Amino acid sequence: MAFTEFRPLDDKSLLEYIKATPSLSSKIGNKFDALTIKEVGDGNLNFVYIVVGSSGSFVIKQALPYVRCIGESWPMTKERAYFEALALKEHGQLCPDHVPEVYHFDRTMSLIGMRYLEPPHIILRKGLIAGIKYPLLAEHMSEFMAKTLFYTSLLYRTTTEHKRNVAEFCGNVELCRLTEQVVFSDPYKVSKFNHWTSPYLDRDAEAVREDNTLKLEVAGLKSMFCERAQALIHGDLHTGSVMDTPNSTQVIDPEFAFYRPMGFDIGAFVGNLILAFFAQDGHAHEGNDRKEYKEWIWRTIEETWTLFHKKFTALWHQHRDGSGEAYLPEIYNKPELQ
Amino acid sequence: MAFTEFRPLDDKSLLEYIKATPSLSSKIGNKFDALTIKEVGDGNLNFVYIVVGSSGSFVIKQALPYVRCIGESWPMTKERAYFEALALKEHGQLCPDHVPEVYHFDRTMSLIGMRYLEPPHIILRKGLIAGIKYPLLAEHMSEFMAKTLFYTSLLYRTTTEHKRNVAEFCGNVELCRLTEQVVFSDPYKVSKFNHWTSPYLDRDAEAVREDNTLKLEVAGLKSMFCERAQALIHGDLHTGSVMDTPNSTQVIDPEFAFYRPMGFDIGAFVGNLILAFFAQDGHAHEGNDRKEYKEWIWRTIEETWTLFHKKFTALWHQHRDGSGEAYLPEIYNKPELQ
Ligand SMILES: Nc1ncnc2c1ncn2[C@@H]1O[C@H](COP(=O)(O)OP(=O)(O)O)[C@@H](O)[C@H]1O
Numbered sequence: 001m002a003f004t005e006f007r008p009l010d011d012k013s014l015l016e017y018i019k020a021t022p023s024l025s026s027k028i029g030n031k032f033d034a035l036t037i038k039e040v041g042d043g044n045l046n047f048v049y050i051v052v053g054s055s056g057s058f059v060i061k062q063a064l065p066y067v068r069c070i071g072e073s074w075p076m077t078k079e080r081a082y083f084e085a086l087a088l089k090e091h092g093q094l095c096p097d098h099v100p101e102v103y104h105f106d107r108t109m110s111l112i113g114m115r116y117l118e119p120p121h122i123i124l125r126k127g128l129i130a131g132i133k134y135p136l137l138a139e140h141m142s143e144f145m146a147k148t149l150f151y152t153s154l155l156y157r158t159t160t161e162h163k164r165n166v167a168e169f170c171g172n173v174e175l176c177r178l179t180e181q182v183v184f185s186d187p188y189k190v191s192k193f194n195h196w197t198s199p200y201l202d203r204d205a206e207a208v209r210e211d212n213t214l215k216l217e218v219a220g221l222k223s224m225f226c227e228r229a230q231a232l233i234h235g236d237l238h239t240g241s242v243m244d245t246p247n248s249t250q251v252i253d254p255e256f257a258f259y260r261p262m263g264f265d266i267g268a269f270v271g272n273l274i275l276a277f278f279a280q281d282g283h284a285h286e287g288n289d290r291k292e293y294k295e296w297i298w299r300t301i302e303e304t305w306t307l308f309h310k311k312f313t314a315l316w317h318q319h320r321d322g323s324g325e326a327y328l329p330e331i332y333n334k335p336e337l338q
Numbered sequence: 339m340a341f342t343e344f345r346p347l348d349d350k351s352l353l354e355y356i357k358a359t360p361s362l363s364s365k366i367g368n369k370f371d372a373l374t375i376k377e378v379g380d381g382n383l384n385f386v387y388i389v390v391g392s393s394g395s396f397v398i399k400q401a402l403p404y405v406r407c408i409g410e411s412w413p414m415t416k417e418r419a420y421f422e423a424l425a426l427k428e429h430g431q432l433c434p435d436h437v438p439e440v441y442h443f444d445r446t447m448s449l450i451g452m453r454y455l456e457p458p459h460i461i462l463r464k465g466l467i468a469g470i471k472y473p474l475l476a477e478h479m480s481e482f483m484a485k486t487l488f489y490t491s492l493l494y495r496t497t498t499e500h501k502r503n504v505a506e507f508c509g510n511v512e513l514c515r516l517t518e519q520v521v522f523s524d525p526y527k528v529s530k531f532n533h534w535t536s537p538y539l540d541r542d543a544e545a546v547r548e549d550n551t552l553k554l555e556v557a558g559l560k561s562m563f564c565e566r567a568q569a570l571i572h573g574d575l576h577t578g579s580v581m582d583t584p585n586s587t588q589v590i591d592p593e594f595a596f597y598r599p600m601g602f603d604i605g606a607f608v609g610n611l612i613l614a615f616f617a618q619d620g621h622a623h624e625g626n627d628r629k630e631y632k633e634w635i636w637r638t639i640e641e642t643w644t645l646f647h648k649k650f651t652a653l654w655h656q657h658r659d660g661s662g663e664a665y666l667p668e669i670y671n672k673p674e675l676q
């Protein structure tokens with residue numbers, strides 16, 4: 001069974017695929033007897049298989065040419081897997097502590113093999129619902145954002161490297177368009193895919209659609225999102241793209257990666273923490289009013305920003321004589337300008 | 339004599355080239371007897387040959403792999419001719435009245451054949467020095483800028499087309515870098531290629547180098563120049579890139595074309611008119627104090643902006659229900675938002 005052209009995998013063909021792929025089979029010590037393969041499938045777009053053997057494990061993520069949670073009626077290029085693999089590798093180089101290692105990539109099959117983030121890793125969004133504290137979350141996420149955003153910006157890079165990368169990621173246009181639609185357009189008009197808690201929030205949803213000041217503000221942000229190639233952003237950095245234990249923070253799923261304003265990542269992550277903060281009241285019950293947990297979330301929001309600011313400016317200072325072309329040392333490295 | 343690989347032309351080999359190229363030889367009715375070939379060579383970067391026969395004419399522009407006015411010590415990709423040809427053709431489609439027609443392009447030879455802008459066309463900068471009035475200049479240049487900038491922006495285009503074009507023009511990185519250097523960096527530091535009227539302006543040049551407020555402002559503009567893909571700009575729209583008669587305005591030399599902030603073109607053109615305004619005192623003599631001419635320049639500056647604003651917003655209004663994705667009709671086409 002050869003895999004020379006694209007086809008969607010299932011448990012059976014995945015096993016064949018693994019056997020035919022040394023970079024994967026070696027990860028499980030080439031032992032196929034006690035292998036378990038389980039599709040996780042709680043993501044919105046793709047298929048994720050967890051593969052665990054007696055002496056190793058990995059995860060296989062495959063992109064099909066449509067949006068999983070909608071179905072074949074919403075086609076979406078499977079080339080997104082290529083950009084996800086590119087971004088995972090680049091993030092992994094820049095911040096190896098917080099990104100799962102990529103073991104294998106197959107462009108024809110739109111398939112990535114990567115480290116299995118084993119339990120107790122869970123999706124951060126689920127942890128926030130369960131009320132689990134992650135004392136290192138702000139530290140780790142500020143580290144991830146500071147490193148990935150700084151090192152891919154013109155504060156570190158030459159414009160030559162920058163344009164080469166921007167040109168490459170321009171191929172990820174369909175995923176950008178999805179964000180343009182669901183973040184910058186759909187909420188401000190009547191749209192098939194909008195949903196909210198109806199009828200309770202009907203008036204609020206309508207108020208957003210009717211708020212002209214907000215809509216003009218959003219148009220400015222959308223222009224920047226479409227036009228400004230500031231740094232390689234993750235592009236989908238909500239709490240569903242982070243897997244955590246109290247000691248470990250891992251950022252997954254950068255298939256929306258593109259050169260865009262840095263604020264989009266920082267805002268997505270912090271914005272999702274703010275949502276989690278307000279959602280706590282809904283999770284409160286007699287034994288736990290979630291008051292203390294809300295305080296922890298609030299502190300985490302503050303610390304994420306403070307630490308991000310500190311780490312980012314420290315990287316900038318550290319590389320102030322480097323090859324970044326936004327602020328040339330000869331012009332800007334003067335005590336009065338620091 | 340075949341031209342299967344790049345070589346710099348001279349009068350003799352150019353004649354062979356024309357004979358071997360139907361799209362050129364047909365322009366002069368395939369008559370090679372009374373042909374005159376003259377290199378103009380008042381540009382900074384490239385070689386321009388004017389070819390005039392008894393029944394037709396054209397211009398040949400060739401890029402050599404270095405900067406002409408400096409010499410081989412400043413290498414510069416000859417691929418710039420490819421981007422110049424791309425931009426000339428795109429500008430020509432969007433604004434045919436003000437762009438010379440492209441007859442021929444040869445990527446291997448980095449060579450463009452285009453309409454000869456015959457006398458009395460002269461370079462606008464020379465006209466401004468000679469004190470010639472161009473009553474239609476503001477009308478024509480505002481037309482050129484409004485059309486080329488509007489139709490290549492997200493006010494008219496989809497983000498899919500936009501990204502495809504941005505990716506293509508990312509190849510023109512070397513020319514962008516030249517602008518980054520000579521416009522956004524060199525003036526603010528001591529640099530080999532800076533020159534000014536010394537010693538008279540020594541203090542002024544130094545003041546620019548020491549002005550920290552200005553330099554921080556310029557850093558912001560440079561970031562936008564390097565990062566923001568707003569529209570396909572000409573990129574070198576000074577008065578040396580415009581050829582004029584009192585009835586005709588033709589924009590040449592877009593080899594610096596790239597997706598950048600629109601303001602860079604508008605500012606370059608208006609800024610050069612402002613320079614010309616202040617330079618008039620140096621051209622004044624007993625018979626002509628240039629006072630009236632200065633007033634004409636001033637009016638032209640005002641009109642260029644007023645007409646640009648008017649034409650640009652008219653295009654926007656005209657295409658408000660079109661496929662441009664910056665302001666979706668469903669969200670923004672409401673009377674209160676016009
Ligand atoms: N490396 C991994 N280790 C363990 N679980 C993973 C890994 N990658 C993904 N998952 C699981 O699969 C789910 C979907 O993955 P994700 O990359 O977010 O896909 P999608 O692009 O469809 O959103 C995640 O929510 C998580 O539960």
Ligand SMILES: Nc1ncnc2c1ncn2[C@@H]1O[C@H](COP(=O)(O)OP(=O)(O)O)[C@@H](O)[C@H]1O
Nearest residue numbers: 378380381382383384386397438453454455591
């Ligand atoms: N189409 C044309 N018709 C007539 N003269 C031209 C034409 N194109 C260029 N020239 C002449 O050649 C000179 C240099 O051309 P230009 O395109 O500005 O080259 P460069 O890129 O070297 O600045 C112009 O200043 C003008 O005098």
Ligand SMILES: [Mg+2]
Nearest residue numbers: 043044240253
């Ligand atoms: Mg996901």
Ligand SMILES: [Mg+2]
Nearest residue numbers: 043045253255
């Ligand atoms: Mg995803």
Ligand SMILES: [Mg+2]
Nearest residue numbers: 381382578591
């Ligand atoms: Mg020129």
Ligand SMILES: [Mg+2]
Nearest residue numbers: 227229565567
């Ligand atoms: Mg860009």
Ligand SMILES: [Mg+2]
Nearest residue numbers: 381383591593
């Ligand atoms: Mg030029």
